[in-house]
Amino acid sequence: MIATSIAGEARPSGPRRLLRHLLFSEYLVLYLSLAYFLAVLPFVPQMASAEVMRNILSDMLPLLVVAIGQTFVLIVAGIDLSVTSIIAMASVVGASVMTGDGGYLADSALAVPGAMIAMVLVGLAIGAFNGFCVNRLGMPPFIVTLTTMMFFSGAAIWFTTFHTETSSIANLPHGFVVLGQGNLGGVPHALWVVAAVGIAAHLVLARSVLGRRLYACGQNRRAAAVSGVPVGRVIAAAFLISGACAAVASILYTGRLQTGTPILGQTILLDIIGAVVIGGTSLFGGKGKVLWTVFGVLFLVLIDTSLKMLGLSLFSVFAIKGCVILLAAVIDAVRTRYAARF
Amino acid sequence: MNATRLRLVLLRNAPVALFIVVLAVFGSLSDRFLDAQNFTNILIQASHIAILGIGMTFVLLTAGIDLSVGAVMYLSVALLGIYLADVPPLLAVPAMMAAGALFGLVNAFFIVRLRVAAFIVTLATLFIGRGLALWVTETRMVFYKDHILSLARAEWLGVPWAIWVFAIVFAAAWLVLNHTPFGRQVYAVGENPDAAAKAGINVPLVLTAVYAVSGACAGIAGFVSITQVGAAASSFAMEKEFAAVAAAVLGGVSLFGGRGGVAGTVFGAVLIQTVQNGLVIVNADPYIYPLVTSSIIFLAVFVDSQRSRILERLGRRRIRIEERPV
Amino acid sequence: MALLDCENLRKSFFGVEVLHGVSFSLDRGRVLGLVGENGSGKSTTMNILGGVLRRDGGRIRLDGADYEPRGPKDALARGIAFIHQELNLFENLSIEENLFITGFPRLGAAIPFINRGRMRRRARELLEQVDIRHPPGTPVGQLSQGERQLVEIAKALSVDARVIIFDEPTTSLTRREADRLFGIIERLRGRGIAMIYISHVLGDVTRICDDITVLRDGAVVGGGPVAQMPTERMISLMVGRTLDQLFPERTATPTDTPVLEVRGVSQPGVVHEIDFTLHAGEVLGIAGLMGAGRSELARILFGLDSFKTGTIAVDGVAIEAPSPSVCMDRGMAFLTEDRRGEGLMMHATIADNIALASLDEYASPWTRFVERTRLGDEVGRIGQKVRMRAADPMATLVRHLSGGNQQKVVLAKWLLREPKVFILDEPTRGIDVGAKFEIYKIIDTLVADGAGVLMISSEMEELIGLCDRILVMNHGEIQAEFRRGDFDSGRILEAAMRRRGTEAAAAPAAAMREAV
Structure with missing residues (x-):
């Protein structure tokens, strides 16, 4: 929306023009990912193997779903820190419904669908609470979701203690595990799910009335209200979508781990926000795309994987990830300032 | 109108009322809770979060945020454990503060010079700081020598050492914010950076300074914390940045800049610690600690947002005077 | 010799000259009214004087010496205070802190702490001069708009300003507050302070100014002592045509419905x-x-x-x-x-702004997707109807438009x-x-x-x-x-x-x- 509108200014020639084209391109992060991939390939040729590619993909999928939800919230100039706690809470609630060790619906045919519905409901409920506090009570999103994050992270652990002596709820039904690890037509179930979520999210943002309204609320909330946009409901919708996406991610993570665990996703909060921002979505609202988030997640996971394969220690992975987020932010700032000159 | 006034008074004093309720509830559940020794314990336990929160307050007052403070805490204790293991604390603490301040200057460079959002800069440097700390420690647990560990029990004039540090940092920060030109300019920049620049305040300098202060405070907080914990694992001070923000917000510091002060932050940190301590003393299920703490923070923010809404409504210009004026 | 003498000031933005040689002068104890339509160059001129902008050409002499401020602070140090339309006050600070925000009296040269006692005494003196009776420790947030304006003046007095520039000072004042302001201006004039008064309210200008300078399109088009500048003359100089040409003939008469x-x-x-x-x-x-x-x-x-x-x-x-x-x-x-x-999304395109209020009408009933072609056609049609002058409504951002074209975007949004x-x-x-x-x-x-x-x-x-x-x-x-x-x-x-x-x-x- 923003980046494309810069085209058609006075054109310098040659390499500078190419540089400008790259800098303002929507696909900048994709190009960076490719460049990075090619750059590390000589050091870790295995990166190009089907095995590693599959791993990168499967690492990307759940992260991508949460990040897409986060994109919605950032577009309305909010932030949702509670997503990791939603992942954890949904995981243990879902597991408690379907586990063979005394789950609410253990051994019933409804166990798996029931559990999945319960998980999505958890996400929706927490998202609805966030939305309610931000809209109706006028509380800042950062603090609201910070407290819900603290609360439900704790609640997930507490909840687990009612169902098991150990730290996680195991013995999930075969049907659920297959769902998480199987494939349909050679394509993993998870990929089908994420593709569906991604396409739906893209269509909502790019084509639907709600999408236009989300951008409007992020760009100028008062102008949106004066133009008849139901601002409160739109913002609530963003938080609801974020909650639901986090719940879907929880289903994917739980399926992969085959247990419901309350510390699921605890460490990925900064990855999620980092990936969305790397993609180019603004923290100040009004700007963002699903495709950008896909690129952002790809870039982050690519770096993660390559660094691990390079045999770099944990500290380098941390530090380099940080540098990448910083670099992306600097590029975005430069781009915005450059664009402001016209 | 009078009902509104009453509600405002109630809302303004709600955090203090909450504190009294907390004291009353735990006091009635356990007679150990209200004794002086326990209160000393609470202050000691609260000290590192309070110090961290004091630094965070400077940043929040300018409408910024510093998510890297937990990482800086870890980095500074890593430096202490690896390079400064035999240095006396009187030299080690300034060194840790300097390291923290330096880190803060890096944050400030990106925020002030390159104009990247503080949230994202400090999010990135959180990763980088933790990475550096893991590099310094070679991802091993760091243990500390006796001259540092003994500080946990050290006292001066009958007051534990940690409380002295806490008090000195608090007093210094309070003086700086309320009684120096720099402090008042911090408030001015947070209220309206454009107006501050037009008025001739060196806004970039003020912003740079607050991140340095935040980093330095994280250095001190790291030291205070390590004297109590005794060893630094790779998860040391993880997510303390959120605890610091929570303490400040609980104490009435606005995330939008310009409102609040360090006294509030200290109050917030002590309140959180009091609740945690009370839960331990009454043998509550440890799993509900985070639930209670987060509920209290939520409540405080809720109260604050209701109050500012009422104030905003009252502040609207009136065209006709029909009832008694406000 | 005049206190302030501006000669042939020039200024360009992005290669477009907006000031084409503006000249005027100002004597001690006189109030110069600067009038002109928006975009006539008043603000640019004053921003140059106040050190906010650098001039490209011409010269300014203050008290006979060349004057070239490096910034607002420098301008203030030379005795030129600029009171902006949006006041530069901090509501979270007290009156006295606002007065001294960049020059707090300290306890000593080497002691960094504020000398609160001295600050309060000096604040009291200054507030007395502008008739504010609140204690200096009162937060500015509790003052009315008019009182805030007076605090700004006190701030100018605190640095011994020789020239005070007022930019539309009465826009948010009540009648009574404005009268109070004029009283203070009167008093300052008596003390020999020179003032430049910018306003659209020509009645005020006539009332309090000694001389008038009229700007149009970045140039001085007329001026003189206030007695020779009746309101009608100011207006005709400002607009460059007479009033009765300004309105179109109404083509329809109202109905009874x-x-x-x-x-x-x-x-x-x-x-x-x-x-x-x-x-x-x-x-x-x-x-x-x-x-x-x-x-x-x-x-x-x-x-x-x-x-x-x-x-x-x-x-x-x-x-x-x-x-x-x-x-x-x-x-x-x-x-x-x-x-x-409240009217526009400044960073969105013209088309997005126009469409915002009509999304429901252009949503397909089943998918709730916006029918982009139909909407695009209508937006184009309505854009022509309001005579929008922009190359491509789908790509041009609203913030790049002039005020008039921005208003047409808002109109088009509703006309749709x-x-x-x-x-x-x-x-x-x-x-x-x-x-x-x-x-x-x-x-x-x-x-x-x-x-x-x-x-x-x-x-x-x-x-x-x-x-x-x-x-x-x-x-x-x-x-x-x-x-x-x-x-x-x-x-x-x-x-x-x-x-x-x-x-x-x-x-x-x-x-x-x-x-x-």
């Missing part, structure tokens, strides 16, 4: 017993002084603010639970007075909905004469097509030139109604000030300021 009926609408503290009917094909103006409750009424009618009693009906059917979207569904539209804050009742709140504020004329034509076409227009304006000439009827509001009530043919600016003004008691009586002449 009511479209908007407002009955007994009251909201305590805001408006009282508002009663009127707007007919199809009618332009109904609302006149009144600033703060008379006109914009507040508009917001209530459009469902943005609540009201306690009364009914609002469109086409004879009352609106239950009004909200912007309900009102829009009933055929209402509302152009806000705060274009940047084909409103039956259009509430316009200060539709021509801050836009150039040419665009104003085009907006008048759009209004005329709209009513000719059968809509009713409710037009709030602070420009009396505009209301008289355009409206079929004018309601006069003051104190949150409708005071009087005038029909076309009976329009008389004196009587309208009298109604706008009636019942304001002492305030109006104290300054009958100055009240002209609202009229122009």
Whole structure:
């Protein structure tokens, strides 16, 4: 929306023009990912193997779903820190419904669908609470979701203690595990799910009335209200979508781990926000795309994987990830300032 | 109108009322809770979060945020454990503060010079700081020598050492914010950076300074914390940045800049610690600690947002005077 | 020799020259009125003087010495204080802290702490000079707009300013506060301080200034002692043509069909017993002084603010639970007075802005997707209708447009909905004469097509030139109604000030300021 509108200014020639084209391109992060991939390939040729590619993909999928939800919230100039706690809470609630060790619906045919519905409901409920506090009570999103994050992270652990002596709820039904690890037509179930979520999210943002309204609320909330946009409901919708996406991610993570665990996703909060921002979505609202988030997640996971394969220690992975987020932010700032000159 | 006034008074004093309720509830559940020794314990336990929160307050007052403070805490204790293991604390603490301040200057460079959002800069440097700390420690647990560990029990004039540090940092920060030109300019920049620049305040300098202060405070907080914990694992001070923000917000510091002060932050940190301590003393299920703490923070923010809404409504210009004026 | 002498000032932005050699001079103890339309170069000139901008050419002499400020602080150090339209005060700090924010008295040269005692004493002296009786420790947030203005003046006095520049100081002041300000200006003049007074309120300019300089299109087009510059002459110099050319001929006459009926609408503290009917094909103006409750009424009618009693009906059917979207569904539209804050998404394209209020109408019923081709065609059509001059509405960002074109975007947004009742709140504020004329034509076409227009304006000439009827509001009530043919600016003004008691009586002449 923003980046494309810069085209058609006075054109310098040659390499500078190419540089400008790259800098303002929507696909900048994709190009960076490719460049990075090619750059590390000589050091870790295995990166190009089907095995590693599959791993990168499967690492990307759940992260991508949460990040897409986060994109919605950032577009309305909010932030949702509670997503990791939603992942954890949904995981243990879902597991408690379907586990063979005394789950609410253990051994019933409804166990798996029931559990999945319960998980999505958890996400929706927490998202609805966030939305309610931000809209109706006028509380800042950062603090609201910070407290819900603290609360439900704790609640997930507490909840687990009612169902098991150990730290996680195991013995999930075969049907659920297959769902998480199987494939349909050679394509993993998870990929089908994420593709569906991604396409739906893209269509909502790019084509639907709600999408236009989300951008409007992020760009100028008062102008949106004066133009008849139901601002409160739109913002609530963003938080609801974020909650639901986090719940879907929880289903994917739980399926992969085959247990419901309350510390699921605890460490990925900064990855999620980092990936969305790397993609180019603004923290100040009004700007963002699903495709950008896909690129952002790809870039982050690519770096993660390559660094691990390079045999770099944990500290380098941390530090380099940080540098990448910083670099992306600097590029975005430069781009915005450059664009402001016209 | 009078009902509104009453509600405002109630809302303004709600955090203090909450504190009294907390004291009353735990006091009635356990007679150990209200004794002086326990209160000393609470202050000691609260000290590192309070110090961290004091630094965070400077940043929040300018409408910024510093998510890297937990990482800086870890980095500074890593430096202490690896390079400064035999240095006396009187030299080690300034060194840790300097390291923290330096880190803060890096944050400030990106925020002030390159104009990247503080949230994202400090999010990135959180990763980088933790990475550096893991590099310094070679991802091993760091243990500390006796001259540092003994500080946990050290006292001066009958007051534990940690409380002295806490008090000195608090007093210094309070003086700086309320009684120096720099402090008042911090408030001015947070209220309206454009107006501050037009008025001739060196806004970039003020912003740079607050991140340095935040980093330095994280250095001190790291030291205070390590004297109590005794060893630094790779998860040391993880997510303390959120605890610091929570303490400040609980104490009435606005995330939008310009409102609040360090006294509030200290109050917030002590309140959180009091609740945690009370839960331990009454043998509550440890799993509900985070639930209670987060509920209290939520409540405080809720109260604050209701109050500012009422104030905003009252502040609207009136065209006709029909009832008694406000 | 003059205290301040500006000679041939030039300034360009992005290669476009906006000041083409502006010259004027200013003596001690005199007040120079600087008038001109928006975009005439007043602000640029003053920003150069105040050190906010650097000039590209020309020279300035202050007290005989060359003057080239490196920034606002430097300008202040040389004795030139610039009081901006948006005040540079910090509501969270006290009055005294605001006065000394960049130069706190300290306990000692080497001691970094503020000397509170000395600060308070000096603040008291300064506040006395501007008649503020609050203790210096009072937070600025508790002061009225007028008092804040006076604090700004005290701030200028604190650095011994020799020249004080006022940029539209009275826009947010009540009558009484403005009078108080003028009293202070009078007193400062007596002390030999030179002042530059920028204002659109020509009555004020005439009242308090000694000399007038008129700017148009970045050049001085006239000036002289105030006695030789009656208001009409100032206006004709400013606009470059005479007044009666400014309004298009109305092409239609109002019908008897009511479209908007407002009955007994009251909201305590805001408006009282508002009663009127707007007919199809009618332009109904609302006149009144600033703060008379006109914009507040508009917001209530459009469902943005609540009201306690009364009914609002469109086409004879009352609106239950009004909200912007309900009102829009009933055929209402509302152009806000705060274009940047509430009217536009500055960083979005023209097309996105125009589409915002009509998304539902262009959504496919099943998918709720926006039908982009249909919408795009309509946006293009409406853009042409309002004579939008922009290369590509799909790509041009609104913030790159001039004020007049931005206002056309807001108009187009509502015209796309084909409103039956259009509430316009200060539709021509801050836009150039040419665009104003085009907006008048759009209004005329709209009513000719059968809509009713409710037009709030602070420009009396505009209301008289355009409206079929004018309601006069003051104190949150409708005071009087005038029909076309009976329009008389004196009587309208009298109604706008009636019942304001002492305030109006104290300054009958100055009240002209609202009229122009």
